[in-house]
Amino acid sequence: MKIIRVYINKKITNGFIELDQSQTHYVKNVMRLNIGDNFNIFNENDGEWIVELLELNKKISKVKTLKEIGFKDKPSDIWILFAPVKKLRVDFIAQKITELGARVIWPVITERTQYKSIKESKILSNAIEAAEQCGLTFIPKVNKIENLEYILDNWDHFDSERTLIFCDEKCENNPKKQLESIKKINKSNKWAILIGPEGGFSDKEREKINRIKNLSIISLGPRILRSDTAIVSSLSLFHSTIGDWV
Structure with a gap:
């Protein structure tokens, strides 16, 4: 039953x-x-x-x-920053992030973000629903939607020790080896994954991302992924390599 x-x-x-x-x-x-x-x-x-x-x-x-x-186990200290897409996919994203395990869900506005009307309460509602159905006790915090430029300019203020994992479609490295290598030097065990919008990041945004002190750039494979697929793929890769699945 x-x-x-x-x-x-x-x-x-x-x-x-x-x-x-x-x-x-x-x-x-x-x-x-x-x-x-x-x-x-x-x-x-x-x-x-x-x-x-x-x-x-x-x-x-x-x-x-x-x-x-x-309690069920608290997930690894990982934030997910993503550019919102259309409504139904944001609902899906909130559910999957909760199921896979993250501490913070943070929608961001980029230069190419098309879907900017988003309710944090709706994201939280979907996260709660996923937790209820999947036997979880931890509900991720949902941050208010914010401009990516502001977040990057103030990254040290938010958490200077947190490593930002930038999932870049132009990158060709082995993501598993890259994550394993940064785990050896990240003593804080605090992470954040950044997923871009449809169309990717602008040159200006890429420049700001590359200024982050604790930055790791990884590939998500040879194919271009939709934003929601990229979130599921990156979080699964993280947990299976250096997160709470290992």
Whole structure:
């Protein structure tokens, strides 16, 4: 039987917890739970708990905690910076980043970004949905969309020790060997992957990227990838080479 899991954006402790209207709708109308049924609640701060449904009303419901299960492993300290594409693909991107494992999702605006209307709350909603379905307890932080130029100019302010991994379609190196080599010199174990827009980065953006002190440029293979495919490929490559899969 599939375990029903609900993300709770509030402190979880031993005792009684109220579910809001959206959560109540989910357990009542979507999952068809009844008073006395058990399911799981979780968040990134308090882990996962088994609870019993005690009250079920139209707008709110109440549960009682029965048992603390604990946390799933926190992913490697990796940020994903990407230029948004059309709506459906951004939803897909948020889900896959969460499933594969990252600490931060950061949409960026580049000179060639065409899809600039993006809601951080929607990205977070998709990340939560992916975590609920995949048995995860960690939800990546979703940063407000920002101009790439500003981020690059202030990289040391954001995190001077973090290595930026630039996935460059013009690069021809062996990405696995490149990542393994930079792991030996990166003592902080903090990383960020940068994925460009459709059409790639401008010369000005490339110049700014190349000024980053802790920079590693890698290839994602001989074929040009769509942005969403590049994100999945780069994050899978990272985890299987130097991340939490090894």
